[in-house]
Amino acid sequence: MIETFDLTPSHVGLGDLNEFALLTLVANTHYRILTQGTNATPRRIVDKAGEALYPSVFALHLQAPIRRPIEAHVLWEKLSVGADVRCFGRSFLDVRGVVGRAGEVPDAPEKWTSAPLPSVCWAGAWTLKGEVAMPAPPFVANVPHAAAPPVLLAMFRAAQSRGTIAEAPGALTPSAPILYPVVAGRDVARGRQMMFSQFVVVMDHAERVFLTERVWPSFPCELIECRTTLERRIFYFGNCRADDVVETVVGACLEKVARPSDEDLPFVPGAIVALTMALTDKNSRRLVALCETRKLLAIPSNQVGLLRDAERMLARHGEHTPLKELRQC
Amino acid sequence: MLNIETLVHEKVLAIVRLRRPTAQAVTAEDELRNDLGLDSLDLAQLGAEIESALDVPVFDGVAVGAILTIGDLTAMCEETLAKTRRVS
Numbered sequence: 001m002i003e004t005f006d007l008t009p010s011h012v013g014l015g016d017l018n019e020f021a022l023l024t025l026v027a028n029t030h031y032r033i034l035t036q037g038t039n040a041t042p043r044r045i046v047d048k049a050g051e052a053l054y055p056s057v058f059a060l061h062l063q064a065p066i067r068r069p070i071e072a073h074v075l076w077e078k079l080s081v082g083a084d085v086r087c088f089g090r091s092f093l094d095v096r097g098v099v100g101r102a103g104e105v106p107d108a109p110e111k112w113t114s115a116p117l118p119s120v121c122w123a124g125a126w127t128l129k130g131e132v133a134m135p136a137p138p139f140v141a142n143v144p145h146a147a148a149p150p151v152l153l154a155m156f157r158a159a160q161s162r163g164t165i166a167e168a169p170g171a172l173t174p175s176a177p178i179l180y181p182v183v184a185g186r187d188v189a190r191g192r193q194m195m196f197s198q199f200v201v202v203m204d205h206a207e208r209v210f211l212t213e214r215v216w217p218s219f220p221c222e223l224i225e226c227r228t229t230l231e232r233r234i235f236y237f238g239n240c241r242a243d244d245v246v247e248t249v250v251g252a253c254l255e256k257v258a259r260p261s262d263e264d265l266p267f268v269p270g271a272i273v274a275l276t277m278a279l280t281d282k283n284s285r286r287l288v289a290l291c292e293t294r295k296l297l298a299i300p301s302n303q304v305g306l307l308r309d310a311e312r313m314l315a316r317h318g319e320h321t322p323l324k325e326l327r328q329c
Numbered sequence: 330m331l332n333i334e335t336l337v338h339e340k341v342l343a344i345v346r347l348r349r350p351t352a353q354a355v356t357a358e359d360e361l362r363n364d365l366g367l368d369s370l371d372l373a374q375l376g377a378e379i380e381s382a383l384d385v386p387v388f389d390g391v392a393v394g395a396i397l398t399i400g401d402l403t404a405m406c407e408e409t410l411a412k413t414r415r416v417s
Contacts, residue, residue: 048389058370088374088377089373089374089376089377089378089380089381090377091373091376091377092373092374092377125370125373130369131369131394132369132370132372132373132394133369133373133392134373134376134388134392137389147381149374149377153370153374154347157347157348157370161348
């Protein structure tokens with residue numbers, strides 16, 4: 001399913017497209033696939049006993065090509081959002097999504113991950129009180145079937161058993177926890193759990209605090225504003241509600257990045273920040289999520305002075321060397 | 330002739346090996362949750378794998394998570410298949 005609409009302030013405020021909005025927009029389209037032909041809203045999908053089910057996300061992988069950062073999609077742009085959902089059994093959901101300018105999204109979902117556009121895939125399942133559940137017929141009867149479970153499910157189990165993400169670079173030095181109080185109305189609706197896309201906001205907060213306040217020398221705030229996500233993997237093991245406090249432990253290192261030969265990029269690539277994060281519920285000590293992210297410091301062409309800051313950060317912190325907190329220096 | 334017991338044991342062992350790759354074998358008496366440590370995610374995948382292999386909706390009446398042992402699971406599959414054959 002491909003939907004085309006204006007990117008408006010109701011999606012992104014007065015900013016441009018961001019990770020949170022991208023994930024939420026793909027989720028919106030995937031909800032329409034899940035309910036098509038049923039006359040039901042997602043909240044009306046129930047199991048055999050009539051209990052309302054929720055389509056939970058277990059593992060997510062987002063990618064954005066360097067030539068098409070997520071933020072390249074600007075306010076008021078005519079945006080196309082594609083979503084494709086396959087059911088394995090009656091519980092598992094294998095979801096793919098993509099965003100592009102109107103007319104850019106290929107019709108065939110198989111081409112989305114190789115298209116030069118921001119894309120995401122996630123493995124999910126219908127759940128009830130944290131347990132995987134099964135919608136009663138006729139729900140999801142119209143959703144195409146998959147022959148095998150979502151590929152990300154195996155990675156989810158591996159990450160769950162290890163407590164780390166195998167692909168994460170090296171043994172990063174974990175930071176002291178960075179706290180994020182979950183606030184009703186801002187992060188979550190009272191009485192409900194946090195939406196999977198909101199975790200990106202929590203992670204971005206921890207990342208910002210770590211880079212601008214914890215490491216030494218710290219990253220200038222203007223340089224931090226230049227970050228754009230190239231890749232993110234999240235494994236969700238739990239969730240949060242209003243008044244919970246999330247503790248995030250961050251590890252990070254810098255990588256040099258080659259300047260593409262293209263002359264038409266509106267920015268100069270400064271460096272890549274590779275991060276891993278572990279999110280824990282402060283009160284229960286439950287592991288809530290693991291994440292790894294690669295972000296590009298994309299220096300706007302009219303602010304090349306910031307390139308010196310990026311070079312200085314690489315010179316002081318080194319490449320592929322864990323960033324150290326001030327207390328460790 | 331499809332041997333249901335063999336199929337169920339193979340499917341269960343495959344799911345167990347997702348968590349414990351060195352697992353050798355399972356028995357009819359093994360409890361899915363208590364002995365094999367399967368959680369609701371594993372059990373849902375097991376149910377989907379079995380339904381896909383048998384091409385019948387085995388778990389319409391009873392969720393796979395409510396089944397205690399592998400023997401119970403085998404019996405349920407055999408019963409569902411027998412009902413399906415009678416209807417057809």
